[in-house]
Amino acid sequence: MLNLAKMEGSVIDPNGYMGMIESCVNKMDFFIIKVIEYYKSVRVDEAIEIINLEKLAAESIDLCRMQNPAIVFDVNVNQQCEFKADSFRLSVILNNLISNAVKYQKPGEHYPLVKLMIGVNEKEADILIEDNGVGIIEDHLNNVFKMFFRSNFSVKGLGIGLYIVKEALTKIGGEISVESTYGVGTSFRLRVPNLASVNENER
Template sequence: MKENRIRILYIDDEIHNLNAFRATFRRSYEIYTASSAQDAKLLLKSIDVHIIIADQKMPVTTGVDFFYEIREQLPDPIRILLTGYTDVEDIIEAINKGHIFSYVKKPWDEHELANTISNAYEMYQARKQLKEKITELEKTNDELNRFIYSTSHDLRSPLMSVLGIINLTRLDNSVTDPNGYVDMIESCILKLDGFIQKIIEYYRNSRLDVEHEKIYFDSLLHECIAAFKPQNTAIEFQLNIDQPVDFKGDTFRISVILNNLISNAVKYQKPDESNPKVNLSVKVEPHKATIWIEDNGIGILSEHLSNIFKMFFRSKNNNKPGSGIGLYIVKEALSKIGGTISVESKYGEGTQFEITIPNRNDFDS
């Protein structure tokens, strides 16, 4: 059927070459011809072709220049260049500038050119299928992310309602609970809610655009400490902020990074530690900020250090298993803003994270 045939545009300023090409391949392919680059551009506005074959040496423009001019608007057609010259520099220019698939010498051989066209069409089909698969995967991923985000928000509402009921029973002493079942229920709900909030953080990090604004690390870190200090009031937080210059960065993602790391520093303290500490240091320079978060908690086994940033990895060396997603979110958030993270830890003695974040102060007005 005609609509399933390979559509080829052949461009050559020599009419007898156009006629010869049409006569040779008209039974095998759907052929279109043009005697100039200008005529070819007009034809391409109304016809979608699979393959474009262009002569390199034409009066007004070369084949390579023609391919270069159309590559943005028409990236899909496969390009084949015909030339009577075999200069290495021409070949390199054709590949780099014109993005050609193949380079065929003139006068062309019927069987050689037919094989080249067949291979070019296979390339066209492969690219088309890959493009369709990518579009399909992007759509599926977007729908999945939206579903997870929506579900997570919907789940939080009933959880908060249950927590509210538990608090009411405590206020009016309407429930006798000698075995502590209510406390167990509350603990499970808080763990589930924490996991849901991590999912929401992950979604927002993957979807929201990066925005740069002025950040004052002293106030930002005090806000983080205030959020997590009630979980263990015995912890001594030590701050050392050196910010002699302005810093611009993504407040949301930097907050996510700090919150997750400080949360872990609080959560994974040793239960028998008499002097639990978390040291937070920041040094801001014109081009970057370096942040150190150090604790004297339970530490991380050396064999686990290479895995802690993987999604759902949980260390087995403690009785406080986390969600397995917090440090993965930290890594992803840093990737979004061009930052890095490294970790040093000694089991039983503590852990130190070092984060570097580019200062975007010079890039924004």
């Protein structure tokens, strides 16, 4: 209906109310998507399966690249052994972290960069996501995983993505840490248990 109303000559809108309404609708749509993502992450049963992390990472990058086609992705995946985990939750985690790395780039950055490094051993997957974006104020670092907390209001967001990441990681027994320098960039390090070794020990 908004699109119809915005058609040339279909309605007079001198104050730009249609644009404001569209912005509110888009925010609400995004919020609903995030809430659904959260409840799925919390309530959906774990589906443990063999994961090709290079493929999973590529899928997340393809999904997030459209946010900023200028972003350069530096990806290094070293997976020499079988890795088993909950692919749905791991996908949710990567999607949110990579999306944030893309979203919170510095305006006018001539070389916007997101690094993704993944190493896998029999015990766990070690995942590092690093960007050269706006960074996070040091006093805010302890709060970034809280629901609705936002460190930077100059970029559109809801403050729910990192909360979903933490909840999903907790569900699969993983850990996350964050380091950031304001104005320089941010890095998130994840450790996700490799359940392939658990399954082997149970045989």
